[in-house]
Amino acid sequence: MMRFLRSAFVIGRRDFSATVLSKTFIFFLLAPLFPLLMGGVFGGIGARVAQQTERPIVAVIASHAEFQRLNAAREHTADAVGDDALVRLVGYSPKHDLAGQEKRLLASRDPPIRAVLSGGLDHPQLIGTLANDPGTVEQLRLLIASARTATADRSSNLHVSEVAASPGSMDKDQVTTAWIGQVTLFLLTLMLSTMVLSQLIEEKSNKIIEVIAAAMPIDAMFVGKLFAMLTASVLALLVWLSAGALLIQLVKHGGVATLPPPAVGWPAFLVLGIIYFGLNYLLLGAAFLTIGAQASTAREVQTMSLPVTFVQVLIFAFAAKTIGAPDSASALWAAIFPLSSPMAMLARAAERSDLWLQLLAILWQALWVGVIVRYGAKLFRKTVLKSGPRLAWWRFGRAS
Amino acid sequence: MLRPASDNVMTGDLAVEAIDLVKDFGATRAVDGVSLAVPAGSIYGLLGPNGAGKTTILRILLGIIDPSSGTRRVLGHERPLDAAAEIGYLPEERGLYPAMTAREAIAFMGALRGLPLAEGRRRADALLTEHNLGDWAKKPIRTLSKGMAQIVQLLGTIIHKPRLIVLDEPFAGLDAINQGRLEELIRREARAGVTIIFSTHVIAHAERLCELIAIIAKGKIAFDGRVDEARARLRPIVRLGTRAKDGPWRSAIPAGARREGDEYVFELPEGGPEPLLKALIEGGAGIETLAIERPGLHDAFVAIAGDKAAAAMGEEKPQ
Numbered sequence: 249m250m251r252f253l254r255s256a257f258v259i260g261r262r263d264f265s266a267t268v269l270s271k272t273f274i275f276f277l278l279a280p281l282f283p284l285l286m287g288g289v290f291g292g293i294g295a296r297v298a299q300q301t302e303r304p305i306v307a308v309i310a311s312h313a314e315f316q317r318l319n320a321a322r323e324h325t326a327d328a329v330g331d332d333a334l335v336r337l338v339g340y341s342p343k344h345d346l347a348g349q350e351k352r353l354l355a356s357r358d359p360p361i362r363a364v365l366s367g368g369l370d371h372p373q374l375i376g377t378l379a380n381d382p383g384t385v386e387q388l389r390l391l392i393a394s395a396r397t398a399t400a401d402r403s404s405n406l407h408v409s410e411v412a413a414s415p416g417s418m419d420k421d422q423v424t425t426a427w428i429g430q431v432t433l434f435l436l437t438l439m440l441s442t443m444v445l446s447q448l449i450e451e452k453s454n455k456i457i458e459v460i461a462a463a464m465p466i467d468a469m470f471v472g473k474l475f476a477m478l479t480a481s482v483l484a485l486l487v488w489l490s491a492g493a494l495l496i497q498l499v500k501h502g503g504v505a506t507l508p509p510p511a512v513g514w515p516a517f518l519v520l521g522i523i524y525f526g527l528n529y530l531l532l533g534a535a536f537l538t539i540g541a542q543a544s545t546a547r548e549v550q551t552m553s554l555p556v557t558f559v560q561v562l563i564f565a566f567a568a569k570t571i572g573a574p575d576s577a578s579a580l581w582a583a584i585f586p587l588s589s590p591m592a593m594l595a596r597a598a599e600r601s602d603l604w605l606q607l608l609a610i611l612w613q614a615l616w617v618g619v620i621v622r623y624g625a626k627l628f629r630k631t632v633l634k635s636g637p638r639l640a641w642w643r644f645g646r647a648s
Numbered sequence: 649m650l651r652p653a654s655d656n657v658m659t660g661d662l663a664v665e666a667i668d669l670v671k672d673f674g675a676t677r678a679v680d681g682v683s684l685a686v687p688a689g690s691i692y693g694l695l696g697p698n699g700a701g702k703t704t705i706l707r708i709l710l711g712i713i714d715p716s717s718g719t720r721r722v723l724g725h726e727r728p729l730d731a732a733a734e735i736g737y738l739p740e741e742r743g744l745y746p747a748m749t750a751r752e753a754i755a756f757m758g759a760l761r762g763l764p765l766a767e768g769r770r771r772a773d774a775l776l777t778e779h780n781l782g783d784w785a786k787k788p789i790r791t792l793s794k795g796m797a798q799i800v801q802l803l804g805t806i807i808h809k810p811r812l813i814v815l816d817e818p819f820a821g822l823d824a825i826n827q828g829r830l831e832e833l834i835r836r837e838a839r840a841g842v843t844i845i846f847s848t849h850v851i852a853h854a855e856r857l858c859e860l861i862a863i864i865a866k867g868k869i870a871f872d873g874r875v876d877e878a879r880a881r882l883r884p885i886v887r888l889g890t891r892a893k894d895g896p897w898r899s900a901i902p903a904g905a906r907r908e909g910d911e912y913v914f915e916l917p918e919g920g921p922e923p924l925l926k927a928l929i930e931g932g933a934g935i936e937t938l939a940i941e942r943p944g945l946h947d948a949f950v951a952i953a954g955d956k957a958a959a960a961m962g963e964e965k966p967q
Binding site for chain 1: 737744
């Protein structure tokens with residue numbers, strides 16, 4: 249056992265140094281900035297497009313006073329449900345030829361009018377392409393009714409008393425924390441698994457694998473490689489977490505203390521996050537190593553890794569179903585299935601405080617890491633080194 | 649020049665022993681019933697053309713792959729990896745990390761075999777200096793020439809002072825000067841009592857270095873023993889030049905004798921040189937030149953492994 253660990257350490261130390269002391273590690277540390285920038289850029293574009301295409305614009309042909317009443321009703325409603333959720337109103341003074349005015353407005357491209365409201369608040373008439381948009385019609389009914397009953401003071405005498413947190417607010421915050429945790433875990437693991445794969449390709453193309461295989465058990469090499477990348481990535485994760493916390497402290501009023509706390513509390517959540525990141529990485533990294541071992545060229549690896557990446561996305565989607573429903577049957581299955589278990593359980597840590605289940609899941613996942621590493625090493629020995637007996641998945645434990 | 653047999657060779661202490669090794673890759677039998685006994689302290693050559701099964705045999709002996717059947721014992725261990733710390737291995741396909749410095753590469757290879765990294769670095773510096781590569785110690789492997797990188801890998805093979813060194817086609821890709829240096833290094837290690845097994849398809853290297861060889865052809869051992877024994881399988885060759893074109897002396901020359909220029913070339917007859925000389929002189933041959941040559945390893949190889957194998961061996965000429 250000592251020899252195994254020493255061998256794994258030699259490989260791990262080499263890979264860790266080669267990774268962390270390389271210039272590319274700086275780019276690796278900057279990697280999370282790119283999705284954030286992309287998200288910012290494409291999010292902004294998407295929001296603008298959504299604003300332009302999804303919020304219907306209704307032309308209101310009415311006197312100035314009536315339009316003001318209707319618009320005031322809209323603004324008041326917007327305070328409650330948000331401006332983006334409501335139909336946009338544009339006022340027009342009535343012309344002599346009302347039918348012609350309606351026709352011209354419906355043909356307008358700037359602004360693109362969806363419907364025309366005429367007849368004032370007493371006899372409203374709506375004309376437009378609204379067959380598939382009953383929401384807009386209902387919104388207009390609500391706004392017209394509100395405008396008709398307008399008074400000086402629209403607010404009821406509701407007294408509001410603020411408490412720090414309620415189950416309702418906590419649930420919402422914890423779902424957000426669960427979602428952020430899961431997405432972070434998925435993206436980081438995806439990135440790192442690909443790095444492990446490229447390292448294996450380097451090793452195979454260097455032919456140094458032959459020297460290593462003659463000096464130590466292949467399992468030790470597998471474990472060394474996995475843990476080297478894990479250590480490097482945990483280092484990166486700590487850098488990213490520290491940078492994120494610093495950014496929040498600088499930008500957000502009240503700093504990190506104002507972040508919505510997960511069910512198990514921040515310290516336990518962060519520890520679990522690092523453990524699940526490690527296990528998720530080891531599970532997927534070992535799977536990737538096993539796949540990489542089957543290929544003989546970089547092109548083959550790329551071809552094989554594409555469908556595997558899709559499968560990873562599916563697994564992520566499966567795990568994401570547990571958010572907001574940590575006690576559902578799908579959450580249970582996502583926690584049992586080894587490849588989705590880390591993501592599902594991290595989400596659960598945000599929403600439920602049962603730490604004993606977390607411990608159980610960690611042991612379960614660790615068991616599967618062992619299984620996949622062992623089977624991967626055997627497949628590697630079989631396919632790359634052309635050695636070992638025929639492998640049957642139902643009896644791999646006995647194969648040597 | 650053959651090196652003298654060491655005490656271990658004489659006493660029969662075995663560094664490597666293999667019995668009836670078989671290795672199948674699917675339907676192809678790469679190694680077919682190979683048995684070997686390599687005395688400790690010897691230089692043992694595996695000769696054979698490309699594809700004969702030399703590398704597969706070495707990989708089995710090192711534990712990189714397992715045989716389909718048969719057993720092997722390396723430095724007293726049935727599992728070769730148990731003796732990994734005492735073995736050095738230079739594979740046929742050389743491999744080093746391009747970004748690593750020469751010094752770190754050598755130390756890393758030592759660490760793979762259990763040598764502490766600090767000690768590995770110290771020894772690497774000394775070895776690189778000794779082999780005129782001291783200035784390259786801190787340069788990345790990618791900046792070294794192919795020959796230099798090969799020397800670096802060879803130094804990594806011996807950094808941990810192994811008892812057994814296995815070299816797979818070690819001379820391939822080296823220029824004449826470095827081939828000479830490598831031969832000297834092999835001799836020096838052997839003088840220190842290290843067992844050396846190397847494979848080659850260049851007979852001259854085996855002839856210069858080995859006292860024991862195994863000739864491999866089609867996965868089988870065609871011959872296993874001393875180089876002298878291999879040669880002894882052939883009769884000495886006689887090269888005879890005469891003034892007389894014909895005469896009674898012709899009856900002394902075997903029927904299968906061939907002409908090479910002005911000379912007759914034939915195997916020395918059973919009776920030896922004296923009856924031949926007597927018959928030539930008495931028969932009036934008028935001897936101008938007469939040479940009796942011991943057959944080379946190449947001739948022995950042709951006789952043992954066959955012409956096709958010999959032709960395949962001739963792909964690379966010794967420097």
